[in-house]
Amino acid sequence: MQSIEIVLTMLLLVLASGYLVRMLPFALPLPLVQIGLGACVAAFFNRGVTLDPDFFFLLFLPPLLFLDGWRIPKEGLFQDARTVLQLALGLVVFTVLGIGFLLHWLIPAMPLAVAFALAAIVSPTDPVALSSIAARVPVPRRLMHILEGESLLNDASGLVCFRFAVVAAMTGQFSLASASLAFLWLALGGVGVGVLVTLGITHGHVLITRRFGQDAGLPILVSLLTPFGAYLAAEHLGASGILASVAAGITMSYVELSGTAPAATRVQRTAVWDSVQFALNGIAFVLLGEQLPGILARAIVALEQSGQHDPWWLLVYALAINVGLALLRLLWVLASLRVNLLIAHRRGQPAAAPPWRLILATSLTGVRGAITLAGVLTLPLLLPDGSAFPARDLAIFLATTVIVFSLLVASFGLPPLLAGLQLPAESQHQREEDLARQRSTKAALSAIKRAQQDLSDKNAADADIYAAAAMRVMTLYQRQLDADGANEVDAEQLRKADAAERALRLAGLRAARQEIFSLARYNRVSDDIARRLVREIDLLEARYSP
Template sequence: MIEQVTFYLGTTLVMVLLIILAQRIKVAYPVLLVMAGLVISLIPGIPVLDMDPELIFIIFLPPLLYEAAWSTSWKELWKWRRIILSFAILVVFVTALSVSLIAYHFIPGFTLALGFLLGGIVSPPDAVSAGAIMKFVKVPRRLSSILEGESLLNDASSLIIFQFAVIAVSTGKFVVQDALLSFLWMVVGGVGIGLLVGWLFMKIHKVLPDNVDIHQVLSILGPYAMYIAAEEAHSSGVLATVSGGLLMSYHRFGFLSGQARIRGYNFWSTISFILNGLVFILIGLDLPQIVSGLGDTSIREAIGYGVLITVALVIVRILSCYGAVVTTLVMRNFITVADTSNPGWKTPLLLGWTGMRGVVSLAAALSIPIQLGNGTAFPQRDLILFITFVVIFLTLVVQGLTLPFFIRNFGFAELDYTKPEEKVDAFIEKQFAELALQYMQEHLTEEELAQPAYKKLIKTNSYRLSANGTPDVSEHVKDLYRHILDRQRQWLIEKNRTTMTLDEDIVRKHLYYLDHEEERLLLR
């Protein structure tokens, strides 16, 4: 037991060092971590990793999905909802269908049901990898928003396909009517349960004392409660976690104090960093267990099948991206779409090339039952596991290493947020200054305005109290400043919701600063 703990602690240390190295050499850390895990697994005496799929789904998936939903811009998600839904549902289904047909025709022993099973496993791209790569190169906001939104929803649709395929293989039959009803319940039930649990947690946050530690404990319990509640009701835990996370993120300023939001940002940043890093290095460490179960299939044949499926996935995704663009160009003549410009041939190619696979695919493959209901071995389980690993490894390494090259050389222009960030910052700060002066003029008497503390606020024409300001600040001044911060915060939130050309990343930066100002005021 102690040896296992030492091994995992050492693995965590290696993970941190590799991420530091990845940042130095400008390489996406998932690529290095998967390759490092593979190398470590080949060292003699290294413990064989026996990954429990339930452990991956329950421990890793809810917090990662919740953090992604919390960080996602609802404004951007709604703006690009049509293309995001088409990628998360239609493209996933088309990909699973294509993989099913290819596996049925080219891999011995594969039925259409087994092909759909494999397709459901490898169809969802992993946005963590693409997001890590895009930190090194600048891409238009619309592309990152589409990828973020797709990643929140495609896991749910692929896992639904996977579950139906497991039932079809296990029972030997597939009833369309039952499948449609089950699909409807998984979607509606998952979203409904997630919203209900999220609403309950917001109410709990409101009634509890304003203790930062308590709020952090609740924030980590929330995603697990959403996921488990939905799974127990046989609906989609993924959709529940995403919908609940989006709801709480949208209303974060209504039930959390500024101090709780600041601590929560730091807390979830650390949790996401650790979980994402461990997941990718564990993928590489799991190779020996996967290879040992191949049986009669040679490694060379299994690698060939993995390469075949990988190539098919890349081609189908790229073609689907071009199909989505053509559909948008046609449908804009009949309905209002978010974008009326012609994206050209580069944008669909880039979106198609961002289809790296990751943890959800591996966890789904590992969760395939070992035996059927009659006690016989689940057909082709080990080969499906190996093909999944090859797909993950190739897409992460090949696409992950070449994606920055495409982004840099294609020269994508920012079409939605054309104003420089400095100008947007200046505009927001100017509005804050006007709001502060207006509030003081409305709520202070002439005698109060003559006091030094208020003069300072007026003189600076900003919402900022200098760190070297007057040490003795009365409670009345603090109370005034809190109201000013609240008015500035509400103005910025409303401005963000009503102005589609305002970049939410910049908005969140200023909201985060307002929270810092409020916390600093409490410490004075």
């Protein structure tokens, strides 16, 4: 019963954080509110949660990484592939080396391998923590695509580096040749397992359901279990479960392009995954806050054991690692920009340096979150000889300060930095949207004509009814098609008209739904009919909502 109570308490705190963040008179990222709630519980109720690092790693990482891979915009990832790889791979290695040596120099009692492990685990950025900040700050679309791609790939690269550093700390040995071979197997094997598991599960599901049918919740449960299957299969084969989860998510995004899933299933699945993501990230940050008092107390003890008896040294170490991370990121961004401009110049491509505020914003958006927390908690408790893992509590404390500090800096630094920043319009995005609307509208018109003819042939007596209905539906699509042929000025006006019409449609749908609720409350219609009609209106509202 105690485990159930803990889970329910965590979920209630996550729920409370969702209300509280909107009630505050000032903007504050959701993760910070959740950390604060967890710390309050630990401080006032003197209740603690003992975390099993391996269980924590398995429960939180596969679904979060899977969802990152599933939802990341692929066009943005491929468009800026060089920049994304520079940040996700090059910056991780640069950070591991720079912060690792800095920590070992600052804290001689922390072995170099442990310092590298800590540097590796604080190198990945967190897309969900960044999204909570971006919801209140107008981050440019292209920059968000780059940051999302970086966070997707550097999760894997940072955690793989972390794994090697922990092995070196446990064994006291490190071979670059064997590590390189192991890295290849971890990477290639993990990606291969993730792709194969996802394809196997999805194709098997399609074959079975085509033959025997399915319940409404079955595909949603399949999608929830897929990341765990990929992760466990890869780990069983000695490959990277992290990369398998990422690869599984990317593969799922391509499987979705087949369009085999019903529309209602996609709507329900999106809602379920949004809830899972919100709950898992929220619980992770609440647990972080709940662990803070114990982490601080154990870090003070570890500091005293290292020879420093003044607890203010913890603040010095925390500031040093956070400032070091920010400076290394800024230096890497500047160096990468210089290299990219030079390559573009040699290829004869037009290229201009972005505004300095955008460069600085790229440096401040290195927000850490659940991945860093989940990873650092997996540091072993003991070495193979039975002695305590060196500086473990101090490493957890420093990783925690990186999470909190990065959230604070991004929350209060990005709004004034990006305020009023004027960037050129992304015409390619609008052209692609116009093309998709035009082609889909033509396909809809053709399908309506064929459906009308088929219905009229089967029911000749009702041919006039089908013709009138087809005319009403085709009028809506034809108006959209006419907009695609307009000039730039007319197209802009038509977009405004479309937005106005969407607002009117939403107002009508909401009024209709309230009337159905009213009829159900007074028993004028049955609950079953009310639920079905409300569901139809909900789907239409999702269609017209921006």
